[in-house]
Amino acid sequence: MRFGRWLRRLRRGGPKTMTSLEAYRLWAEAYPPAPHNRLMEVEQAAMLRLMPSLKGKLVLDLASGTGRYGLVAWKHQARGALALDNSPDMLARNPLTRRVLASAERLPLRGASFDVVVCALALGHLPDLKDALHEIARVLKPGGAALISDLHPLMFCRGAQRTFTTAAGTFAVEHYNHLFSDYHSAACSAGLVLDAVAEPSLEERDNLPVVIVYRFVRPGSVI
Numbered sequence: 001m002r003f004g005r006w007l008r009r010l011r012r013g014g015p016k017t018m019t020s021l022e023a024y025r026l027w028a029e030a031y032p033p034a035p036h037n038r039l040m041e042v043e044q045a046a047m048l049r050l051m052p053s054l055k056g057k058l059v060l061d062l063a064s065g066t067g068r069y070g071l072v073a074w075k076h077q078a079r080g081a082l083a084l085d086n087s088p089d090m091l092a093r094n095p096l097t098r099r100v101l102a103s104a105e106r107l108p109l110r111g112a113s114f115d116v117v118v119c120a121l122a123l124g125h126l127p128d129l130k131d132a133l134h135e136i137a138r139v140l141k142p143g144g145a146a147l148i149s150d151l152h153p154l155m156f157c158r159g160a161q162r163t164f165t166t167a168a169g170t171f172a173v174e175h176y177n178h179l180f181s182d183y184h185s186a187a188c189s190a191g192l193v194l195d196a197v198a199e200p201s202l203e204e205r206d207n208l209p210v211v212i213v214y215r216f217v218r219p220g221s222v223i
Contacts, residue, residue: 015163017172020125021087024065026171027164028089033066038202043121043149043211044068046198050215052145054078057115060139062104063122067094073118082114105131111138117146121211124150124162124175129186137190142220146192152199152209153177183214192216 024031035041047069054076061070064083073081083096086103102108104122117136126132136146151162156177163172184194195217199209 014161015170015172017161017174019174023164023171023173024087025089026166026168028066028087028093031066031090031093033068033071033093033095035068039151039210040121042200042202043213044072046200046211046213047118047120047147047149048072050196050198050213051076051118051147052116054116058082058113060084060109060114060117061096062107062117062119062136064094064096064099065090065122067096069118069120070094070096073116078116082109084109105135107135107139109139112141114139115141115144117144119146119148121149121151123148124178125173127176129178129182130189133183133186133190133192136216137187137192137218140192140218142218144218144220145195146216146218147213148183148216149211149213150178150183151175152212153179154208155210180212187214187216192218 035044054073056079059073059078059081061081061083064070064085067083070081070083081096082098082100083094084100084102085091088101091099091101117140123129123132140146161172162175163170187194193216194214196215198213200211201207201209
């Protein structure tokens with residue numbers, strides 16, 4: 001299996017669109033727990049710039065996949081990291097010892113149990129953000145932070161798709177284009193406060209943002 005570009009222009013007769021579960025079932029075998037293209041490198045750099053200290057903290061790697069941010073948590077001396085994903089194929093290749101198979105929209109976790117929640121490039125697979133943001137707020141401790149990244153809505157307004165390539169061909173992954181206002185509204189409804197935003201670009205190209213990163217906090221004592 002080889003990786004295609006994550007973003008392709010829409011064209012007549014374009015790639016078949018799969019649900020995220022179908023796509024990650026095919027993709028999991030070759031999906032490394034590290035940035036494997038330029039977009040992901042830019043995304044991770046922005047996430048790390050906004051990340052609070054993880055030392056001694058309990059971290060939820062939500063939509064963890066093969067464990068990219070769980071490994072980041074351990075590298076930064078987190079006290080514990082839990083991987084949660086709805087894809088059994090991705091989770092089976094996750095190196096974290098604590099793993100849970102579940103949806104971001106219904107977390108089988110106690111309330112106020114994590115200092116930091118990290119959710120990378122995943123909520124765009126959901127048609128609605130409200131339930132996932134409410135669950136993130138519920139499991140965060142007061143003063144906790146949620147770092148959420150998504151593909152920038154401008155990319156999709158310009159006709160991009162999220163794609164991957166296997167020996168069987170190139171496929172598109174379902175993606176719902178959530179605007180800044182969608183995240184802000186869902187977060188406010190959940191009781192989260194927007195604390196910071198980053199919109200990094202691939203500077204070697206047209207300098208337009210390709211990713212958006214949000215840092216939300218649950219009101220309470222500062223972590």
